[in-house]
Amino acid sequence: MESQEMATSLVARQPVFDQHGRVWGYEHLFRDPSMQHGLAGKSSEVATSTVMIDGFELMRPMLRGKQRFLINFTAEFIEAELPAVLPPDVCAIEILETVTPTETVLQGLTNLKKQGYLLALDDYVGQKEMAPFLSLVDIVKVDVLEMSHDDIKNIAAFLTPFPARL
Numbered sequence: 001m002e003s004q005e006m007a008t009s010l011v012a013r014q015p016v017f018d019q020h021g022r023v024w025g026y027e028h029l030f031r032d033p034s035m036q037h038g039l040a041g042k043s044s045e046v047a048t049s050t051v052m053i054d055g056f057e058l059m060r061p062m063l064r065g066k067q068r069f070l071i072n073f074t075a076e077f078i079e080a081e082l083p084a085v086l087p088p089d090v091c092a093i094e095i096l097e098t099v100t101p102t103e104t105v106l107q108g109l110t111n112l113k114k115q116g117y118l119l120a121l122d123d124y125v126g127q128k129e130m131a132p133f134l135s136l137v138d139i140v141k142v143d144v145l146e147m148s149h150d151d152i153k154n155i156a157a158f159l160t161p162f163p164a165r166l
Helices: 044-062 075-079 103-114 128-134 149-159
Strands: 010-017 023-031 068-073 091-095 118-121
Touching: 010 044, 023 044, 044 068, 075 103, 091 103, 103 118, 103 128, 118 128
Parallel strands: 023 068, 068 091, 091 118
Antiparallel strands: 010 023
C-alpha cells in the first residue's frame, strides 16, 4: 500500500480595525505551509475554498460580539453565489481588486446583498474600472500604509458621495 502525503494548508487571520482602533473583524487568508508568499502556486479557487472550509470552522469561535470574517471571493464564486453557503451575519464578501465588475458579477453581488451579506471592495486605490462596485459595496478597504497624506485625502474625498464606509 502506497503512503499518500497528507495535504496541509494554513489559514491566517488579519485583524481589521475600526476608526477607534478596535478590532472590527478579521480577513481570512490562505497561506501555504511552506510559508511562501501569497497563493504559492495554488489557484485562487483552491485558496478561497480552503478559507471557507477550514477557516470558518476553526475561527468562528474566536469572534466576539458583532465581529465578522472577510473572505476573498473570485469572480467565478461570486457569479455562482457560492458565498451563500456561509451565514451572512458573520461572513462578509470581499471583492478582490482582480475581480472585473461584469454584469454577472454585479448581479451575483446584488443577489448576495439582498440576502444580507456585507460587501467589501479590497485594495481600492482609485481605479476607475472599479467604479461600478462603489454604489453597491458597504465597505471600501484602502491600504494607506504606503500612501501620502494627500493621496489618502483625495481618495476619501472621491468616496464621500458613495454609501460605503472607508
